[in-house]
Amino acid sequence: MQTQSKQSFTQRLKTLIIGSARSPHDRGIFHKLTLIAFFAWVGLGADGLSSSCYGPQEAFLALKGHTHLGIFVALASALTIFVISASYSQIIELFPAGGGGYLVASKLLSPTAGIVSGCALLIDYVLTITVSIASGTDAIFSFLPPEWSSFKLELAVVGIMILTLLNLRGVKESTIPFISIFLIFIVAHAFIIVYAIATHSMDIERVAGATIADVPKAYSEIGIVGMIFVFLRAYSMGAGTYTGIEAVSNGLPILREPKVKTAKRTMRYMAISLSFTVMGLMFAYILYKVTPEAGKTLNATLFEQVTSAWSGDSRSIFLYVILVSEAALLFAASQTGFVDGPRVLASMALDRWFPTRFTMLSDRLVTQNGILLMGGAALATMLLTRGSVQFLVILYSINVFITFLLSQLGMVRHWWSTRSSVQRWLRKLLVNSIGLILTALILALLIVFKFYEGGWITLLVTGILVGVAIIIKRNYNTTVQLLSRLDDLVHVTVSSSPSIKQKLNQEFDPKAKTAVLLVNGFNGVGLHTLFNVIRLFEGIFKNFIFVQIGAIDAGNFKGTEEIERLHAHVKSELDRYVDFTNRHGYYAEGFSSSGIDVIDEVVQIASNVLERFPHAVFFGGQLVFQKDSFLSRWLHNYTTFAAQRRLYHQGIPFVIIPVRVY
Numbered sequence: 001m002q003t004q005s006k007q008s009f010t011q012r013l014k015t016l017i018i019g020s021a022r023s024p025h026d027r028g029i030f031h032k033l034t035l036i037a038f039f040a041w042v043g044l045g046a047d048g049l050s051s052s053c054y055g056p057q058e059a060f061l062a063l064k065g066h067t068h069l070g071i072f073v074a075l076a077s078a079l080t081i082f083v084i085s086a087s088y089s090q091i092i093e094l095f096p097a098g099g100g101g102y103l104v105a106s107k108l109l110s111p112t113a114g115i116v117s118g119c120a121l122l123i124d125y126v127l128t129i130t131v132s133i134a135s136g137t138d139a140i141f142s143f144l145p146p147e148w149s150s151f152k153l154e155l156a157v158v159g160i161m162i163l164t165l166l167n168l169r170g171v172k173e174s175t176i177p178f179i180s181i182f183l184i185f186i187v188a189h190a191f192i193i194v195y196a197i198a199t200h201s202m203d204i205e206r207v208a209g210a211t212i213a214d215v216p217k218a219y220s221e222i223g224i225v226g227m228i229f230v231f232l233r234a235y236s237m238g239a240g241t242y243t244g245i246e247a248v249s250n251g252l253p254i255l256r257e258p259k260v261k262t263a264k265r266t267m268r269y270m271a272i273s274l275s276f277t278v279m280g281l282m283f284a285y286i287l288y289k290v291t292p293e294a295g296k297t298l299n300a301t302l303f304e305q306v307t308s309a310w311s312g313d314s315r316s317i318f319l320y321v322i323l324v325s326e327a328a329l330l331f332a333a334s335q336t337g338f339v340d341g342p343r344v345l346a347s348m349a350l351d352r353w354f355p356t357r358f359t360m361l362s363d364r365l366v367t368q369n370g371i372l373l374m375g376g377a378a379l380a381t382m383l384l385t386r387g388s389v390q391f392l393v394i395l396y397s398i399n400v401f402i403t404f405l406l407s408q409l410g411m412v413r414h415w416w417s418t419r420s421s422v423q424r425w426l427r428k429l430l431v432n433s434i435g436l437i438l439t440a441l442i443l444a445l446l447i448v449f450k451f452y453e454g455g456w457i458t459l460l461v462t463g464i465l466v467g468v469a470i471i472i473k474r475n476y477n478t479t480v481q482l483l484s485r486l487d488d489l490v491h492v493t494v495s496s497s498p499s500i501k502q503k504l505n506q507e508f509d510p511k512a513k514t515a516v517l518l519v520n521g522f523n524g525v526g527l528h529t530l531f532n533v534i535r536l537f538e539g540i541f542k543n544f545i546f547v548q549i550g551a552i553d554a555g556n557f558k559g560t561e562e563i564e565r566l567h568a569h570v571k572s573e574l575d576r577y578v579d580f581t582n583r584h585g586y587y588a589e590g591f592s593s594s595g596i597d598v599i600d601e602v603v604q605i606a607s608n609v610l611e612r613f614p615h616a617v618f619f620g621g622q623l624v625f626q627k628d629s630f631l632s633r634w635l636h637n638y639t640t641f642a643a644q645r646r647l648y649h650q651g652i653p654f655v656i657i658p659v660r661v662y
Contacts (some may be wrong), residue, residue, distance in 0.1 A: 061298070199306075
């Protein structure tokens with residue numbers, strides 16, 4: 001009784017924190033969960049827009065005194081934003097089901113390119129969460145007393161934990177709280193940029209003249225090679241500005257229908273707002289001759305200078321509002337990592353590069369394991385780097401350009417190979433070719449300039465993750481090959497003729513001994529289990545019931561049509577078992593269901609089966625490996641053991657039939 005009370009309390013606490021369970025069978029669930037373009041702009045675009053809080057700063061500081069070259073960096077940054085956005089709009093059109101860089105590289109280049117792209121994205125999304133929250137913490141402490149700065153790391157850790165919990169509730173639930181903050185950020189930054197430029201409009205001519213004069217001056221001091229070096233370094237150090245643009249193509253499944261139209265509209269919102277903010281801030285830095293101050297971001301210093309002539313109260317209120325909105329938006333930017341990271345991980349798990357448990361949905365219909373992994377990895381990264389934005393920015397943005405490069409290369413290859421059948425192929429090829437050249441250039445610059453400063457760590461961790469994925473994939477492939485010998489059973493059953501057909505004329509007795517077999521498709525494992533039950537319990541069981549649960553996961557939770565297709569597939573597989581068993585003289589039925597928790601569905605069906613067949617014994621086949629290792633236990637489904645435990649607690653007999661995988 002105490003256990004039930006404890007479980008009840010735990011369930012109530014979970015509901016309070018995470019929210020009540022949702023049903024995947026609700027026909028309106030996809031409308032409730034998906035985002036319109038504006039909400040998607042908040043949830044997915046915050047990453048890109050928030051990078052204006054540190055991207056322009058890093059680029060400006062990298063100019064090393066040649067600040068007027070910042071105008072060229074700003075123009076190049078805006079051009080890059082629009083080129084990458086245009087190229088990803090074409091990816092969205094070609095892959096309307098989503099998948100982003102991982103799917104593009106896998107389908108258009110090779111599975112190897114896909115795994116490199118996917119692993120690079122996963123590391124990038126972990127860093128997105130970490131650098132966004134660390135930058136948000138810095139922004140908060142920019143207007144707090146300096147002696148409080150010792151609590152930065154603690155606040156960042158708490159921030160990761162809170163956002164992890166928010167995302168466990170759902171995408172929309174984790175996005176809505178940031179809408180007002182997002183709008184305040186947009187309005188406040190648009191105002192401050194326009195105000196800064198307008199109040200210094202008389203200085204624009206001076207700045208233009210100084211820029212023209214600064215070019216020959218820089219040439220005389222450092223030469224043409226030095227100028228190019230300074231420009232390219234500043235351009236590459238601000239590359240964090242472009243991260244997040246790919247988020248829409250990865251997040252297509254969470255967008256409202258029509259998905260492609262919604263995604264392209266979201267992309268336009270992102271490109272326009274980001275380019276305006278980046279260019280505006282860079283021009284304002286130059287107009288106000290902003291210099292870095294200890295303990296403050298460059299934006300905080302700029303805002304103080306712009307509002308220096310305002311009266312006390314209005315200035316204090318505005319500074320508080322704009323800096324708080326920056327800090328809050330930086331926290332919101334981590335949403336991209338929490339939303340898209342688990343989706344990329346689930347796509348890779350469906351292809352067996354990672355454990356299939358990462359495709360599973362929670363009762364809130366989110367990829368809970370992926371969210372927890374992303375949050376845990378970001379937490380570890382935050383602690384290891386001590387929340388240093390300067391160091392995190394060095395680690396950041398390298399990987400996203402690996403994905404950018406592979407995606408653009410795949411698209412260029414696609415347009416060229418389909419040029420004879422695609423309209424306006426040359427225009428499409430040109431867009432992705434320009435994107436390929438730009439992303440290749442930026443990636444090369446990032447590696448050159450950041451490698452010895454710490455960028456090698458990002459590349460090393462990415463390489464290790466690729467290696468882990470290859471080991472996991474090899475293990476799954478080996479298991480499939482070992483199980484292939486059982487596939488002969490399928491061919492035998494299809495071609496076999498009934499041997500004891502006369503038994504079909506016997507009267508059906510629901511109270512006779514009944515064997516209930518848990519199966520997962522009409523395959524060698526299920527047939528092996530059936531044959532062993534018949535062999536080991538010869539003549540005992542008169543009825544055979546087959547139970548199959550269709551697992552609703554990240555792979556098929558894309559619309560009502562997909563779920564209905566899953567139902568139909570499960571029923572057709574059970575019908576094959578029933579037909580085969582009937583042809584051999586036994587009474588057989590199939591019980592099917594679908595849901596996010598296979599064990600819960602099995603327990604529910606078990607009670608229905610026992611009502612009709614009171615003398616039923618449950619059976620399940622379980623893979624047995626020659627060497628039971630951590631990897632085999634971690635990777636392979638132990639649903640049978642879990643079902644046995646649950647049914648045992650209800651006093652229902654359950655027998656496991658071993659299926660040797662060696």
